[in-house]
Amino acid sequence: MDKPAAIKPILEQNAFQPGDRLEPATARLVEKRLATLGPTTMLFYRQPLEIVRGEGVWLFDSQGRRYLDAYNNVQVLGHCHPAVVEAVSRQLGQLNIHTRYLDDAIHHYAEQLLASLPVADGRLVLTCTGSEANDLALRLARQWTGRQGVIVSAAAYHGNTERVTEVSPSSYKTGQPPPWVETISLEPLNDPHTDARQWLQQETQRALCALARRGYDCAALLIDSIFSSDGIYADPPGFLQPAVELVRAAGGVLIADEVQPGFGRTGEALWGFVRHDLQPEIVTFGKPMGNGFPVAGLVAQQPMLARLAQQQGYFNTFGGSSAAIAAAQAVWDTLEKEQLQRNAARTGAYFKQQLQQRQQRWPVISQVRGSGLFIGVDLSRADTQTEPDPQLTGRLINALREQGVLIGAAGRHGATLKIRPPLCFNQQHADLFLSHFDTVMSELLAG
Amino acid sequence: MDKPAAIKPILEQNAFQPGDRLEPATARLVEKRLATLGPTTMLFYRQPLEIVRGEGVWLFDSQGRRYLDAYNNVQVLGHCHPAVVEAVSRQLGQLNIHTRYLDDAIHHYAEQLLASLPVADGRLVLTCTGSEANDLALRLARQWTGRQGVIVSAAAYHGNTERVTEVSPSSYKTGQPPPWVETISLEPLNDPHTDARQWLQQETQRALCALARRGYDCAALLIDSIFSSDGIYADPPGFLQPAVELVRAAGGVLIADEVQPGFGRTGEALWGFVRHDLQPEIVTFGKPMGNGFPVAGLVAQQPMLARLAQQQGYFNTFGGSSAAIAAAQAVWDTLEKEQLQRNAARTGAYFKQQLQQRQQRWPVISQVRGSGLFIGVDLSRADTQTEPDPQLTGRLINALREQGVLIGAAGRHGATLKIRPPLCFNQQHADLFLSHFDTVMSELLAG
Numbered sequence: 001m002d003k004p005a006a007i008k009p010i011l012e013q014n015a016f017q018p019g020d021r022l023e024p025a026t027a028r029l030v031e032k033r034l035a036t037l038g039p040t041t042m043l044f045y046r047q048p049l050e051i052v053r054g055e056g057v058w059l060f061d062s063q064g065r066r067y068l069d070a071y072n073n074v075q076v077l078g079h080c081h082p083a084v085v086e087a088v089s090r091q092l093g094q095l096n097i098h099t100r101y102l103d104d105a106i107h108h109y110a111e112q113l114l115a116s117l118p119v120a121d122g123r124l125v126l127t128c129t130g131s132e133a134n135d136l137a138l139r140l141a142r143q144w145t146g147r148q149g150v151i152v153s154a155a156a157y158h159g160n161t162e163r164v165t166e167v168s169p170s171s172y173k174t175g176q177p178p179p180w181v182e183t184i185s186l187e188p189l190n191d192p193h194t195d196a197r198q199w200l201q202q203e204t205q206r207a208l209c210a211l212a213r214r215g216y217d218c219a220a221l222l223i224d225s226i227f228s229s230d231g232i233y234a235d236p237p238g239f240l241q242p243a244v245e246l247v248r249a250a251g252g253v254l255i256a257d258e259v260q261p262g263f264g265r266t267g268e269a270l271w272g273f274v275r276h277d278l279q280p281e282i283v284t285f286g287k288p289m290g291n292g293f294p295v296a297g298l299v300a301q302q303p304m305l306a307r308l309a310q311q312q313g314y315f316n317t318f319g320g321s322s323a324a325i326a327a328a329q330a331v332w333d334t335l336e337k338e339q340l341q342r343n344a345a346r347t348g349a350y351f352k353q354q355l356q357q358r359q360q361r362w363p364v365i366s367q368v369r370g371s372g373l374f375i376g377v378d379l380s381r382a383d384t385q386t387e388p389d390p391q392l393t394g395r396l397i398n399a400l401r402e403q404g405v406l407i408g409a410a411g412r413h414g415a416t417l418k419i420r421p422p423l424c425f426n427q428q429h430a431d432l433f434l435s436h437f438d439t440v441m442s443e444l445l446a447g
Numbered sequence: 448m449d450k451p452a453a454i455k456p457i458l459e460q461n462a463f464q465p466g467d468r469l470e471p472a473t474a475r476l477v478e479k480r481l482a483t484l485g486p487t488t489m490l491f492y493r494q495p496l497e498i499v500r501g502e503g504v505w506l507f508d509s510q511g512r513r514y515l516d517a518y519n520n521v522q523v524l525g526h527c528h529p530a531v532v533e534a535v536s537r538q539l540g541q542l543n544i545h546t547r548y549l550d551d552a553i554h555h556y557a558e559q560l561l562a563s564l565p566v567a568d569g570r571l572v573l574t575c576t577g578s579e580a581n582d583l584a585l586r587l588a589r590q591w592t593g594r595q596g597v598i599v600s601a602a603a604y605h606g607n608t609e610r611v612t613e614v615s616p617s618s619y620k621t622g623q624p625p626p627w628v629e630t631i632s633l634e635p636l637n638d639p640h641t642d643a644r645q646w647l648q649q650e651t652q653r654a655l656c657a658l659a660r661r662g663y664d665c666a667a668l669l670i671d672s673i674f675s676s677d678g679i680y681a682d683p684p685g686f687l688q689p690a691v692e693l694v695r696a697a698g699g700v701l702i703a704d705e706v707q708p709g710f711g712r713t714g715e716a717l718w719g720f721v722r723h724d725l726q727p728e729i730v731t732f733g734k735p736m737g738n739g740f741p742v743a744g745l746v747a748q749q750p751m752l753a754r755l756a757q758q759q760g761y762f763n764t765f766g767g768s769s770a771a772i773a774a775a776q777a778v779w780d781t782l783e784k785e786q787l788q789r790n791a792a793r794t795g796a797y798f799k800q801q802l803q804q805r806q807q808r809w810p811v812i813s814q815v816r817g818s819g820l821f822i823g824v825d826l827s828r829a830d831t832q833t834e835p836d837p838q839l840t841g842r843l844i845n846a847l848r849e850q851g852v853l854i855g856a857a858g859r860h861g862a863t864l865k866i867r868p869p870l871c872f873n874q875q876h877a878d879l880f881l882s883h884f885d886t887v888m889s890e891l892l893a894g
Contacts, residue, residue, distance in 0.1 A: 036557035038570030123485030
């Protein structure tokens with residue numbers, strides 16, 4: 001298979017573009033934004049939103065208008081969940097300090113997290129962001145294996161440090177990955193006749209050979225097991241196993257990036273890789289870990305960390321600070337108390353089924369995929385019904401925003417709706433989404 | 448000058464070592480820590496502390512014992528400052544979301560920050576950590592200049608990502624910097640006969656040539672203008688100017704890492720580089736920016752950011768989120784309201800003078816350096832009075848901990864006391880420190 005072309009960032013379809021006509025109040029804010037934050041900032045929606053309040057699955061704009069949030073995964077318990085607000089506020093008033101003093105709260109949290117993971121002799125390293133966790137995971141894998149090659153998915157996103165950007169093809173606007181990176185494509189899984197296990201195995205074999213031809217042995221397969229930015233590929237469970245076996249046989253390790261699928265989102269298990277019955281050497285965590293409070297980390301096998309510690313010091317000022325642990329523990333406890341993983345499974349199954357039922361009415365919905373409350377909806381051109389339609393996707397996302405529903409896009413072509421709400425999203429919320437979806441689809445496809 | 452040898456991490460002198468005899472309660476916590484967090488964690492002090500509460504310049508352990516904090520710079524306003532606790536708690540209860548919606552609070556903050564900086568046509572990028580800010584700064588400098596070489600100080604620490612670790616010689620336990628990194632030594636400034644401007648100019652010229660010999664042009668001089676981990680070198684103001692001119696003439700840019708000297712610590716100015724009358728192309732921020740809430744960032748010239756944005760997307764999930772801005776704004780306002788920069792200047796001058804006066808009584812105090820509330824005290828062997836004495840430094844730090852005073856060590860040899868308290872540290876606190884210091888020095892040097 002040919003190397004995939006550089007990917008147009010998936011968000012541009014539905015993002016504000018200079019030149020878009022704006023309401024005066026919005027125009028004033030956008031102007032201030034460009035004058036202060038400048039070129040690297042991006043705003044969702046052709047008419048950007050000024051959000052001022054959040055509660056559960058709801059966001060409210062400066063006009064008091066309410067939006068159903070079917071996009072933001074960081075606030076996994078729902079916006080401003082009182083358990084987290086109270087835990088963090090209390091901790092901030094008492095102590096917020098780094099990890100170079102003893103703190104039993106961090107041990108308590110780590111014990112629970114480690115017990116939930118199949119990593120042999122695992123230890124927790126707390127960082128501040130998922131990017132830092134993936135950056136460290138790559139360093140660990142490469143130091144441990146003595147190899148340099150890394151395999152990622154074709155439209156992967158793993159974070160924003162320079163090293164992690166190199167393994168995040170979805171961040172490239174120009175150019176190609178460096179020679180030590182090879183990508184594997186998920187798109188053939190759109191064809192129902194594709195054997196997913198076999199395809200991934202074949203792709204991984206090809207990737208290993210491509211790395212070898214360029215002089216690189218494989219240090220790691222780095223994957224987000226729900227393939228969020230590739231367009232959400234979840235089924236059948238287990239399809240990654242032969243690929244992982246190949247990487248192991250070649251001397252590499254598995255890094256499971258749980259920044260997206262972790263903490264119950266995929267419904268069937270707490271961790272996305274568990275759906276695929278995998279046993280990673282390294283697992284990384286991020287976004288939802290603190291319901292918006294910055295906390296992230298990784299679990300790796302003890303000897304890998306010991307090897308690192310012999311060569312380099314590692315310390316993360318904000319990683320695992322008292323308030324971060326308070327937030328993470330509140331998220332952990334609330335996920336359990338409110339049975340949000342079970343809700344993700346139940347609501348997600350209903351939601352996916354309802355969306356699939358709409359394929360008959362609107363054949364431009366070429367596929368609906370996902371697990372739990374992480375659902376991808378492919379939109380294709382009405383004439384071919386197979387060619388991705390990023391324009392329709394962008395129009396749909398902006399029209400849903402006008403209706404008071406927030407979602408985003410994913411996939412190499414930006415033609416997959418990415419539905420990824422807080423996990424307190426229930427059946428009534430799904431019905432509300434579907435009702436607006438039906439209205440908007442009817443309008444868009446009528447013209 | 449020869450390449451400096453790999454540096455023994457500066458903290459090991461005063462850190463807990465496996466094998467240290469511990470009190471039973473402490474031993475139990477250390478055991479849990481090793482079982483959960485493992486090899487990369489490090490604990491301050493031979494008898495690690497379990498800190499449970501903080502207030503102003505005070506930390507309290509689990510036995511209710513009070514410690515004067517002369518070490519922790521992150522809590523720049525003091526531990527648990529109510530202005531930050533209240534601002535963050537309020538914001539967490541209302542909204543805490545990423546920067547892809549409009550938010551006037553971020554513009555307001557950015558306008559104030561930008562107005563305080565001499566960066567031409569500067570724009571703010573918010574990150575979560577200083578490591579992420581320095582990682583991005585290096586990427587910007589190298590993309591912009593099209594060059595790869597970087598010059599840093601010999602014992603620099605700029606953060607924990609893989610790329611930033613490469614420019615942080617103080618993190619190396621084995622090995623040497625990669626060939627695109629060259630270091631400059633500050634230690635000759637210990638000799639009062641050294642002309643600091645001339646030495647830095649000469650060192651920088653040597654570094655440029657060394658890079659050139661290895662095939663690298665210079666992209667950036669990356670410096671923390673107080674040279675925190677090198678051992679704190681502050682005077683005379685302006686000593687960096689000829690070095691910066693050389694780097695500019697060679698086509699490189701100046702990245703001022705304000706993670707340590709920034710936000711008023713050096714007393715004479717809000718930013719450390721201002722003391723040296725420099726005009727950096729990129730300024731990075733971190734630790735104190737949110738008084739412990741994770742928030743960091745950089746300001747760079749608009750065209751540099753525009754170049755980056757053409758090539759790669761950059762987004763930071765937690766960077767500039769609503770709660771982070773609330774924390775940063777509260778810090779900004781409180782620094783002004785409580786005139787903490789002025790306090791840093793006044794208290795710091797008194798403190799430094801008092802320490803210098805002790806050089807006569809204890810000649811092992813070979814030098815006292817610093818600016819504002821960032822003071823370095825070199826300890827040397829009693830017999831030579833010039834050879835660094837990391838053993839004495841470690842014993843002193845541990846003895847001060849027993850007396851209820853917290854400080855740390857810096858410098859290539861770990862023989863510089865690093866005094867860097869919250870900026871609400873006043874003359875009474877300095878006197879209390881000095882009284883314990885006198886007691887401990889008398890005891891240590893009597894034997």
